[in-house]
Amino acid sequence: MTERSTTAAEVRRWFNTTEASRDRFNNWHHTRPRVAAHALEHAAVVVNALSSAVAEEVFRRDSLGSALSARGQPVLEIDDWRPEFALPHVFHHAVERLGRLPGWEEFRGFCEGDEQAGEMLWAPATALVGEAVGRGVEGSVARAAMRRRIGREYAEFVRSQHVAAALRERGLDALTHPLAETVFGVDAWAGRVVLVLRDGPQRASELLFQAMPPFFFERVPGVEKGLPSSRDLDAVVRRLTPAP
Secondary structure (H helix, E strand, C coil), rough: CCCCCHHHHHHHHHHHHHHHHHHHHHHHHHCCCHHHHHHHHEECHHHCCCCCHHHHHHHCCCCCHHHCCCCCCCCHHHHHCCCCCCHHHHHHHHHHHHCCCCHHHHHHHHHHHHHHHHHHHHHHHHHHHHHHHHHCCCCHHHHHHHHHHHHHHHHHHHHHHHHHHHHCCCCCEEEEEEHHHHHCCEEEEECEEEECCCCCHHHHHHHHHHCCCEEEECCCCCCHHCCCCCHHHHHHHHHHHHCC
């Protein structure tokens, strides 16, 4: 596969085109300057070359489907935590730095050992667990809550990479980038089509509904079960591919 680099500048040209999306971007850029400096320099290269088989292997081997619906004793400040660096920034950083999609344990070890990932995630997560323990939460309960919090989003990230890779293998130029996800609410896209991979209200549709030319929103079936099936993905391609 030819190397394809998706830059933050490309993401801005594509999605920062409505009054709502510009307001969202400007507010994010003003309130999170350290995050913006990192995100605007990020180029997505390795993620564009991932295969669906690799992403599926990581998802199933590490039981990430269970992480999507994991339940446990709630710890409010962890369950509702919104770190300075949204987690997709760390996930994408890990993939590009490692040159591959890591499994859950490799990702955890990377965050502990990599200076930048440590600053973005490991240190603040450790500090927050410590704060919870300091107010009386058992250490095992606080650590389990943090694993659930990060694990759920990592499972969603791997699922997004699987869907994008599977659609690329079927002829669609499906892409992902942390700026698109964290600022514009776009988990993955292919041209003017935003791929919807989650239930519930979609920030992307709220930000982009006045775009000209318009964006179209395609819900990928099967994601509520973990990963979509080949039949689900084939159906998406048929709907998005013009008839000959």
